[in-house]
Amino acid sequence: MFARLLEVTGYKDLPRRQAAAARARKPRGFGIACYVESSGVAPSRMAAALGARVGFFEAATVRVQQDGSVQALLGTHNHGQGHATTFAQIIASRLGVPMASIEIIEGDTDQVPYGSGTFGSRSIAVGGSALDRAAMKVVDKGRRIAAHLLETSTGDIAFADGVFTVAGTDRRVTLREIARVAHNPTDYPAEELGLQDNAVYDPPNFAWSNGAHACEVEVDTDTGEIHILNYWGVDDVGTVINPMIVEGQILGGIAQGLGQAVREHCFYDPESGQLLSGSFMDYAIPRAKDMPAVFSELDESQPCTHNPLGAKGCGEAGSIGAPTAIVGAVLDALRPLGVTDIEMPLTPQRVWQAIRAAKR
Numbered sequence: 383m384f385a386r387l388l389e390v391t392g393y394k395d396l397p398r399r400q401a402a403a404a405r406a407r408k409p410r411g412f413g414i415a416c417y418v419e420s421s422g423v424a425p426s427r428m429a430a431a432l433g434a435r436v437g438f439f440e441a442a443t444v445r446v447q448q449d450g451s452v453q454a455l456l457g458t459h460n461h462g463q464g465h466a467t468t469f470a471q472i473i474a475s476r477l478g479v480p481m482a483s484i485e486i487i488e489g490d491t492d493q494v495p496y497g498s499g500t501f502g503s504r505s506i507a508v509g510g511s512a513l514d515r516a517a518m519k520v521v522d523k524g525r526r527i528a529a530h531l532l533e534t535s536t537g538d539i540a541f542a543d544g545v546f547t548v549a550g551t552d553r554r555v556t557l558r559e560i561a562r563v564a565h566n567p568t569d570y571p572a573e574e575l576g577l578q579d580n581a582v583y584d585p586p587n588f589a590w591s592n593g594a595h596a597c598e599v600e601v602d603t604d605t606g607e608i609h610i611l612n613y614w615g616v617d618d619v620g621t622v623i624n625p626m627i628v629e630g631q632i633l634g635g636i637a638q639g640l641g642q643a644v645r646e647h648c649f650y651d652p653e654s655g656q657l658l659s660g661s662f663m664d665y666a667i668p669r670a671k672d673m674p675a676v677f678s679e680l681d682e683s684q685p686c687t688h689n690p691l692g693a694k695g696c697g698e699a700g701s702i703g704a705p706t707a708i709v710g711a712v713l714d715a716l717r718p719l720g721v722t723d724i725e726m727p728l729t730p731q732r733v734w735q736a737i738r739a740a741k742r
Contacts, residue, residue: 383616383681384416387594390677391614399598408600409718410611413710415595415703421503421695422589422686438504438584441496442512444473444520445578448565450558451483454516457497458509459489463697464627465505471623472510472691476517477557478544496582503695506623507589511689515581523577524560527570531555531563589686589694593617595636595703597674599711603719606734608644608712610674615703617678620686620694629678632700636676639704641668644728666727716740 388394396412403410423438443455454473460466470484487493489500498504521541528546529536532553540549547554563569564577595615599608615632622628645666649658659665685692705726712728713721720740724732 383592383618384594386679386681387414387596387614387616390616390679391596391598391612393596396598403600404718407603409603409715410598410600411711411713411715411717413597413599413707413712413714415706415710417593417595417699417702419503419591419695419698419702420588421591421698422507422585422689423498423502423504438498438508439496439582440498440504440508440512441494441580441582442509442516443494443578443580444477444513444516445576446477446479446520446524446557446561446564448562450479450556450561451485452477452479453485453487454513455487455490455494456509456513457489457494457499458505459500461500463500463505463631464624465500468506468624468627469510469513472513473517476514476521478542479557503589503591503697506691506693507620507686507689507695508583508585510623510691510693511585512581512583514690515583516579519579519581520577523564523573523579524557526573527560527563527577528555530570530572531560583689586688589620589689591617591619591694591696591699593619593681593699593703595700595707597704597707597711599708599715601712601715601733603737606730606732606737608708608728608730608733610640610672610708610711612677613674613704613707614677615679615700616681617696617699618681618684618694619696619699620682620684621692622680622682623691623693625680628680628696631696632678633676635698635700635702636704637668637673637700639701640672640708641666641727642701643705643708643726644668645672647727647729666729 400410445453466486469486470481473484474481525539528539534548540547544557561577597613598611686694721736724736
């Protein structure tokens, strides 16, 4: 990934770009940040070793209704990450059901008795893996019912795209037909009523996301203003279920990291301790004009080896890489002037003061 990052940033051409900027009296700098992030949270055995009273496993239920629609219940919770879409994609790929026929229910304690919630980039790696297991257990039950209906052995039943078939023949039965039979004990009395199953996933280890980010800036030495020219990120978040949602989370993380690096700061009154930046009207969150053009690329060549989806977390990737890459780029630009350190956030005032102090 590091080699790919240098390629997409045109790193070999950087000296020429910096020389041209220097002639225009606009110091240009380049910063790189490489990260490794633990995601999926500690498995229960690790949690126990740390003294936690409960593990961080996740449970899921998949239920196929008589009309062929599907309900999925999980202990995770969505706060804007697009879970309803991503979880539905997992079910659709396993059961061959249209996404419009899938309902995702999360965090409802009346219906979901177990769950650790959403935090630490665990929803897909842990919750999605539990969902995947539950869906495959539903397929296994459906295969047994299909064998009964098609008068063959379970081992002869294949399943793909929502259809059970007898291998090597044209004899078939759909998942919807299986669901109808499963809800009628007179048609198939051998098992519990309904076509549903539960699964728990307790990961044997963390899922390790990693990546390399870079940023190129110009600094106005008269005002201390930072101009972020370009930003690049190459991230390994394992198997990507929905590229648009993953890219959105990475871009959101970069925006948060940018805010931390150059804008956001909590101010307190030195006499009373009263928080002065107590609302977003007073707190310098980044605006649209502050965001640079971002090149984002996902590397799926190294899926997670111990969960069935191969997924790793992506939620914090941008917020880890951006502060270091941006601050590094600013310090690189100001290095010829003798500036070696600036405390975040790198506001124009702080940058201007650092330049003046170095000149003195």
